[in-house]
Amino acid sequence: MTINKQRRKVIKSVAAGAAASTLPLPFISRSGFASDPIVLGMPIAQSTAGGVADHLDHLQGAILAQEEINAAGGILGRELKLKVVDIDIFSPEGCQTAMHKLVDEKVHAMTTPFTLAPIPTIDATVKYKAPLLWGVTQRNYTNHVAAHPDKYSHCFQTDPSEVHYGYTFPIFLKDMKDRGLWTPNNNGIHIVQEQIAYCQTISRTLQEAIPASDFELAGITDIQFPVQNWEPVIQEIKRIGAGAVMLDHWVAAEYAAFCKQWRADPLENTLIYMQYGPSQPEFLDLAGPAAEGFVWSTVLGVYADEMGTAFREKYKKRWPGTMGLCYTGNAYDTAYFLKQAWEHVGDPNKFEQVCDYVRTTKYRGVCGLLDMNNKWQEGAHYPDDGHPVTAKSLEDGMGQLYVQVQNVEHKIVYPDVLKESELRPFGW
Numbered sequence: 001m002t003i004n005k006q007r008r009k010v011i012k013s014v015a016a017g018a019a020a021s022t023l024p025l026p027f028i029s030r031s032g033f034a035s036d037p038i039v040l041g042m043p044i045a046q047s048t049a050g051g052v053a054d055h056l057d058h059l060q061g062a063i064l065a066q067e068e069i070n071a072a073g074g075i076l077g078r079e080l081k082l083k084v085v086d087i088d089i090f091s092p093e094g095c096q097t098a099m100h101k102l103v104d105e106k107v108h109a110m111t112t113p114f115t116l117a118p119i120p121t122i123d124a125t126v127k128y129k130a131p132l133l134w135g136v137t138q139r140n141y142t143n144h145v146a147a148h149p150d151k152y153s154h155c156f157q158t159d160p161s162e163v164h165y166g167y168t169f170p171i172f173l174k175d176m177k178d179r180g181l182w183t184p185n186n187n188g189i190h191i192v193q194e195q196i197a198y199c200q201t202i203s204r205t206l207q208e209a210i211p212a213s214d215f216e217l218a219g220i221t222d223i224q225f226p227v228q229n230w231e232p233v234i235q236e237i238k239r240i241g242a243g244a245v246m247l248d249h250w251v252a253a254e255y256a257a258f259c260k261q262w263r264a265d266p267l268e269n270t271l272i273y274m275q276y277g278p279s280q281p282e283f284l285d286l287a288g289p290a291a292e293g294f295v296w297s298t299v300l301g302v303y304a305d306e307m308g309t310a311f312r313e314k315y316k317k318r319w320p321g322t323m324g325l326c327y328t329g330n331a332y333d334t335a336y337f338l339k340q341a342w343e344h345v346g347d348p349n350k351f352e353q354v355c356d357y358v359r360t361t362k363y364r365g366v367c368g369l370l371d372m373n374n375k376w377q378e379g380a381h382y383p384d385d386g387h388p389v390t391a392k393s394l395e396d397g398m399g400q401l402y403v404q405v406q407n408v409e410h411k412i413v414y415p416d417v418l419k420e421s422e423l424r425p426f427g428w
Contacts, residue, residue, distance in 0.1 A: 014059055033070075033079040038348050040066075040080065040335065041107030041130075043087035043098040043115075050225070050251055051089045051113070053280040057324035058113045058135075059084065061331030064318050075339050076346070083107050092120035099124035108348040109133065111334045113327045116196060119144055122155045129154045129351050131338065131358055135300050135330045138198055139163045142376035149375065154355045156372050158334055159300035160381035160389065160398055162198055165275060166205025167385040170213035172297075172402050172414055173244055173271070177214070181423040184243030185269055188218030192233060193248040194225055202248050202275065209385075218242035227254045230261045237267060244271040252277045256286035263290050266428035271295060281322035284408060291405040293426035295413075299381060301401040302329035302366050304412055304420045311366040325403075325410060333365030368398040383415050394418070 042062060045055040062082060069080050085101045088094025095115045102110055103124070109131040115121045118141040125132055132155050139161035145152040170189070176182040189210060193203040203220070210217050219240040221233060227249070237245055249255065255277045262272065277283060278296040302308045302325050311332065316323055341357040342348045359377065363370045371380045371391075380389045380397035391397025394417050402414035404423055411421040 014056065014063070033074055034077050037079040037081040038075050038342065039083050039105065039107045040338065041083045041085070041102035041105065041110040043095075043102065043110070043112045044084050045089045046086045048088055048090060051116075053252060053282050053324065054113045054327050055089075057280070058111070058327035058331040060319050061315070061328040062111065062335050064315060065332045065335035067318075069335065069339055075342050076348075080335070080339070087112065087115065089115040090117070092117040095121040096124040103128045103130075108342070109338050109354070111331060111338075113330070114138075116198075122152055125154065126151055129355075131341075131351060131355050132156065133158050133334045133338070133358070135159045135327060137162045137299065139201060139376075139378075140197060142378045145377055146375040152377075153359075154351060155377065156355075156358055157376070157378035158330055158370060158372070159367075159379045160400070161376070161378055162202050162299070163205045163387060164299055164381045164385060164390075164400060165202045165297065166207070167209045167387050168297075168381075168383065168400055169206055169246060169273070170209050170215050171383065171385060174214050175414060175416075176271075176423050182271060183269070184271065185241070186218075186243045187215045188240070188242035188244070189215050190218045190221070190237060190240050190242035190245045191248055192221045192223055192237070192245060194223050194250065196225070196250075199248045199250065199275070203246075205387075206246060206248075215244070223249065225249070225251060225254075227251075227257075230254075230258045233258075234262060234265060237270070238265075241267065242270070244273065247272065247274045249275055250277045252280035252283040253286055256283050256291070259287045259290040259294060263428065268428060269426065270428075271426065273297070276326070278403070278405070278410070279324055279326040281324050284322050284405070284410075289408055292408065293405060293424070293428065295402060295404050295423075297400060297402045298326050299398065299400045300327075300330055300367055300379075301325050301399075301403075301412075303368060303399065303401075303418055305418070307364075308366045325401075329366040333363065333367055333370065336365065337363045337370065364395075369395055370398060371396065 044059050045051045085098050087098035095117045111133050114136040221236050255274050274296040276298045341354045345353045374389050380391040382391045382397035382399045384390045384392045403410045404413050413423045
């Protein structure tokens, strides 16, 4: 994988600025705030081989919320500060080191997008038990939380799990087909799967969902991160000839490379679906017009309703350039949800009471309705795909957004209640 060095440089600059906001010690009162701030700890990947884009999005979303909250008087008369530490999301030891640093800093809560070692990550926090809210999107992780409710009572997944990507994909395809927006060459689905647990779970749940759907499994092709050349995969897609292809991967830069290679040698009218990674800004930055027509999805995304649009506008004003549509809103919602919890409890040091509030309270933010009052302590998913944790109406859960690149912009095309545009012909 070619690492985006400019993006690393940006995140280190932003992280340094956020970290500096916690200094000097002892804390100095400003603008009438009490002398002791409320501190939100943020393990943010700044130098790893992947995940940097999502982590920068999360950091910038949190900074926007922090600036708004402090401008409006803070929380309980206290300033909100961010404590940022670097984290190696691929290494269990690196994850634990970062979390231990925040515990030593005695932060009042923690938030991060995800790590690829979620259990070691949360194990580093079990003695301290400050609230940990993160969009890790992994059912294997939430199953572990559900199996040990007392040990991990402070750990909350602020989005639905990745299982819904697999379960919902045939529902989306059927809707597009039934409405005449897509006439597939055939009913085959070809899965191109990466090897990390997250991608394997998505592949497994799609395979479980296909037999009860209008579609059939046409084939499975394995890939391994980093993908240096997509040509062999493209030739396999053409050989199998399925009507729809799920690229079950997660790295934006590698998706962008696929778009460019696909356009040079496509299979006519094949729906190419890319798993979540195009939400990262560098996808459009790198792919440009070559991204036109491709479809992607996220269980955690900023809506385009009135609330979501207002957030998008002020985020782009604060952080010009291509906007990420997942963790920007997630961090923003998390900061405001914690603000609400801290104000309700009255003391951010009362971790157990704050966690009880987070668990039992529904919160409507720019990414939809967050309800984690279930044994997995994860967000409920919309639309209802028949698998837990699910919601029968949009305002009871978090809408999974299916998006198509149209005129080099991301446009929501499903579910119908959230759509900005109809699915268009792919252009190949």
